[in-house]
Ligand SMILES: Nc1ncnc2c1ncn2[C@@H]1O[C@H](COP(=O)(O)OP(=O)(O)O)[C@@H](O)[C@H]1O
């Protein structure tokens with residue numbers, strides 16, 4: 001079918017935006033599938049961590065971006081996912097089922113405390129989620145009989161070389177990344193997504209229009225928790241050793257928060273863009289300005305937040321029409 | 332009786348905003364709720380729509396007790412309100428606001444997909460005279476368009492009863508005429524309306540019955556022509572704007 005026919009049929013229909021995002025997602029996934037054959041182990045690992053951060057940032061975006069609830073303490077689900085999965089692997093489960101042992105408790109926790117915490121708004125909700133992370137991380141550190149406590153938990157090595165393990169981790173995170181894009185499209189375009197965006201925009205009016213706000217918020221947080229927990233589980237398998245201070249580290253949440261804001265809050269691809277930008281900046285600063293890299297990172301973040309208040313995707317959306325018109329006129 | 336309010340009282344600290352008020356709205360009827368500022372009209376809308384949480388007395392809608400239900404549950408039953416202070420959904424376009432009403436709102440004839448809801452929203456926007464601004468962000472609309480967008484969002488929710496809290500205030504005379512025509516057209520669809528408005532002209536042309544509140548008390552309730560010909564009391568009924 002010719003591109004013009006396709007555009008006539010889909011370009012302006014009710015699902016136009018959804019199909020466009022799905023198409024971009026497919027192209028991205030195709031690139032991610034062929035990329036490993038061109039990359040050294042170093043770059044493969046770097047790309048894997050970009051994908052992992054993009055997934056965690058999407059989990060943050062789901063709550064803070066789409067629903068408007070800054071779930072700062074979301075790293076708690078990463079930690080729960082990491083511990084649940086690691087313990088299941090240690091007990092002899094394969095990775096697939098083991099991930100469920102991380103995801104189900106994380107999703108269950110979000111559903112259980114959501115109806116309570118999600119009555120709080122803004123800063124209060126943010127602080128409550130920080131508290132949740134402190135509580136769970138203290139539990140992980142103190143239940144040493146189960147978790148190994150502060151000393152951490154080592155996993156048996158997987159089969160094959162270090163390169164094989166890196167490949168497996170890459171495939172795992174790339175798959176999860178695809179799921180995170182689907183979640184973003186769902187949160188933007190579905191009925192449920194309309195409910196989420198209405199809550200972010202005006203919760204009282206949303207409730208008056210018939211959106212069961214508490215239920216929608218809780219389910220959105222559960223979806224965010226599931227995604228983040230599977231990322232934690234894959235991370236545990238990837239690095240083979242976890243401890244509370246590593247997987248319940250607030251720095252992970254902060255990074256995820258900066259990334260989704262930078263890429264564009266409440267957008268499908270924003271978290272990936274943010275993760276790419278921040279990780280490249282960090283890597284560059286790390287290799288060239290070892291002593292100053294935190295300073296460089298901090299200044300970059302401040303500049304970007306000041307100059308791109310609606311994120312990179314918003315910036316492009318704002319300026320693309322003018323750029324396109326100029327290009328057209330020239331050609 | 333579609334809506335039946337029995338002995339409803341609301342207390343805000345030391346202030347009794349509503350004192351044992353009873354009234355009803357029949358299917359397809361337009362009831363005007365009038366009274367000076369601070370009489371308790373918006374408080375009544377908040378109590379009926381569930382926004383208040385707690386009140387004393389009994390409120391039934393379509394035969395079911397709705398006291399204490401969440402506003403979303405009440406909306407789902409077909410009782411939808413607008414706000415006196417317009418509540419725009421910042422960041423959503425006009426068509427998205429109305430699509431939201433179609434996707435949630437009443438459980439009756441709810442569109443089963445987002446495109447179907449969008450289609451319904453297009454029709455409702457057209458009905459409310461807002462087709463031209465469908466794609467604009469709803470916080471960029473002017474006062475009159477915002478008021479009509481509120482009504483359109485409520486209409487897309489396919490209500491049995493719609494509560495309009497001063498949906499014509501702040502509009503100029505020709506905009507008010509458009510608003511009156513819109514409210515009439517809504518009634519012709521068989522939707523009952525509880526309308527709060529200060530202007531005698533609006534009440535005289537629209538309301539079948541009028542309920543008058545003053546300082547939380549109901550002081551009159553009857554057919555519109557009777558209540559409106561009670562000349563001496565008009566000053567009290569409509570406050571200073573009469
Ligand atoms: N949430 C509230 N808390 C305290 N007092 C309130 C609240 N809402 C309304 N009131 C008071 O209740 C009275 C009735 O207000 P309202 O119902 O808004 O009046 P009306 O809509 O008839 O102008 C006023 O004195 C108002 O100040």
Ligand SMILES: [Mg+2]
Pocket residue numbers: 372373374415
């Ligand atoms: Mg009022």
